[in-house]
Amino acid sequence: MRIRVLLADDEKLILGALSALLAAEGDLEVVGEAAGGVKAAELAKKLVPDVCVLDLSMPDKGGISVIRDLQQARPSIRCVVVTSHTAPGYLASALSVGAWGFVPKTTSATELAVIIRKVHQGARYVDPEMAAKVISAGESPLTRRETDILALSSDGAPIDTVARRAVLSPGTVRNYLSRIAGKLKAANRHEAAHVARRQGWI
Known part of the structure; x- marks a missing residue:
C-alpha cells in the first residue's frame, strides 16, 4: 500500500x-x-x-x-x-x-x-x-497564556492591537506584560520578547 x-x-x-x-x-x-x-x-x-x-x-x-x-x-x-x-x-x-x-x-x-x-x-x-x-534551553517560567500574549505582542504592536488579538482588555494585557517582564527580569515587553525568543520560548 x-x-x-x-x-x-x-x-x-x-x-x-x-x-x-x-x-x-x-x-x-x-x-x-x-x-x-x-x-x-x-x-x-x-x-x-x-x-x-x-x-x-x-x-x-x-x-x-x-x-x-x-x-x-x-x-x-x-x-x-x-x-x-x-x-x-x-x-x-x-x-x-x-x-x-x-x-x-x-x-x-x-x-x-x-x-x-x-x-x-x-x-x-x-x-x-x-x-x-x-x-x-531549559523550561520557560511563563505560563501558556503568558507565552501566547508575549508572542502576540512580540512584533511591537500597540497594546490595543495586542488586546484585540488576545480578546482581552488593554488593562489585562498590560498586567500580563508587566508580570512577564518581571519573570524574565526584563525592562519592558520588547526586551522580554527578545529574551524569550533567544531562549526559544516563543
Missing part, C-alpha cells in the same frame, strides 16, 4: 524538487502540493492524505496553524513540520498542537522519506539536534 503524502511550502522551487524526489520513492504517492498554508489545509481536508509535510513558516498560514486546523477536521492525518527555524520554542509549539515529526530543511529527501514511513507507522520523529536544543 502506498503512503499518500501532501506537501506544503511557499518556496515553489523547494516544493517542486521535493515532490519529484519523493514521488520517485516506490511506496510514496504525492497526492497534493500547496504553496501556502490556507491551500494546504483545504487540500488536506479534501484529499485526506496519510501524511502532510508542512513548512513551519508560510506567509498566509504557518504549519502550526494548519496542524491545529487538521486536528479538528481530519485528526487521522499525521503532520511533519520542516523548518529553517531552529529555536526550541518552535519545536515545543509544533509538538503541543499534535505534530508527528519536526525536521530541519537541511534534511535530504531520502531521509525525509524514511521519516514519513516512520510517522505513517505510528512513530514520532524529532531531529536529534533540535531535541538537544530544547533540553539545553
